[in-house]
Amino acid sequence: MLKTRKELNKTVTAGKHAISIGIFDGVHRGHLALVDKMLTEGKARGLTGGVVTFYPHPVAVIRPDIEFTYLTSLQNRIDLIQNAGVEFVSVLEFDDQLQQVSARTFCEMLIEEVQMELLVVGDDFRLGRNGEGDIKILRNIGLELGFEVINVPLVRESTSKVSSTRIREALSSGSMEEVGSLMGHRYQLDGPVIQGDQRGRTIGFPTLNVDIAADRSIPPNGVYITETFIKGKKLASITNIGSRPTFTIESKNHLETHLFDFNEDVYGEHATVEFISRLRDEKKFNSGDELVLQIKNDVKKALDYFSNIG
Numbered sequence: 001m002l003k004t005r006k007e008l009n010k011t012v013t014a015g016k017h018a019i020s021i022g023i024f025d026g027v028h029r030g031h032l033a034l035v036d037k038m039l040t041e042g043k044a045r046g047l048t049g050g051v052v053t054f055y056p057h058p059v060a061v062i063r064p065d066i067e068f069t070y071l072t073s074l075q076n077r078i079d080l081i082q083n084a085g086v087e088f089v090s091v092l093e094f095d096d097q098l099q100q101v102s103a104r105t106f107c108e109m110l111i112e113e114v115q116m117e118l119l120v121v122g123d124d125f126r127l128g129r130n131g132e133g134d135i136k137i138l139r140n141i142g143l144e145l146g147f148e149v150i151n152v153p154l155v156r157e158s159t160s161k162v163s164s165t166r167i168r169e170a171l172s173s174g175s176m177e178e179v180g181s182l183m184g185h186r187y188q189l190d191g192p193v194i195q196g197d198q199r200g201r202t203i204g205f206p207t208l209n210v211d212i213a214a215d216r217s218i219p220p221n222g223v224y225i226t227e228t229f230i231k232g233k234k235l236a237s238i239t240n241i242g243s244r245p246t247f248t249i250e251s252k253n254h255l256e257t258h259l260f261d262f263n264e265d266v267y268g269e270h271a272t273v274e275f276i277s278r279l280r281d282e283k284k285f286n287s288g289d290e291l292v293l294q295i296k297n298d299v300k301k302a303l304d305y306f307s308n309i310g
Contacts, residue, residue: 028167055093057094119148208257208258
């Protein structure tokens with residue numbers, strides 16, 4: 001527990017706090033509603049707001065046989081939560097030791113290290129060893145230890161709750177509009193720009209090859225309307241995810257982004273790609289000329305989209 005206490009102390013601000021706890025993968029509309037409620041209720045009580053989250057995801061520790069991927073990178077998760085207005089975000093390493101901590105012991109630690117006076121969580125939240133700490137148990141612990149517990153109803157859309165699981169299902173089908181609606185912001189992938197084979201440049205459509213971490217959830221192969229952030233600029237783009245089947249099918253999928261009206265050397269720069277809409281599946285063409293014609297059509301559709309949104 002000493003490690004966990006140190007992790008809390010690295011980020012916590014002075015004073016008494018309202019706290020929300022969770023994984024917050026994706027930082028979707030349900031998460032943001034929870035944080036907003038925590039901040040509002042905390043302010044009414046003279047408390048500043050903070051979030052406690054975990055990395056890696058408990059599933060990756062409890063079920064190491066499952067290949068788990070994230071909707072957001074850890075840094076993106078922190079940034080999105082901070083942008084919601086909290087005073088601090090504490091990231092605790094979830095490991096076998098933390099997995100065995102009881103709900104009561106964890107709450108005692110938050111009182112001692114964070115001066116927690118209010119805990120705001122979702123209706124389905126559970127804390128502690130084997131998920132023992134449901135809302136009822138947490139309220140009983142709060143009465144004993146001197147903190148208040150508020151539970152927030154789950155955000156729903158089309159009769160179903162907004163959840164990371166539902167977002168993953170939409171992502172796996174390439175429905176980027178639904179993903180963006182559920183998250184409350186566009187889906188992002190980011191990473192350094194790396195050297196590619198420069199084949200795009202030879203056919204008139206130079207691309208940035210963005211190296212995406214292996215633990216990220218990736219949309220299905222295909223071509224997407226996107227916007228790309230690089231070197232402080234936000235640029236319209238189209239992005240291909242796939243194995244380049246027209247030239248040679250590769251075992252590893254690539255993320256290649258063609259930026260409109262951009263021709264700078266950005267190798268080594270960090271790029272963030274925001275996904276707007278899926279244009280088509282990845283396809284093997286009979287020749288490079290056929291591929292060029294298709295890319296021109298993809299670009300036209302993307303330009304029409306951006307011109308229509310003004």
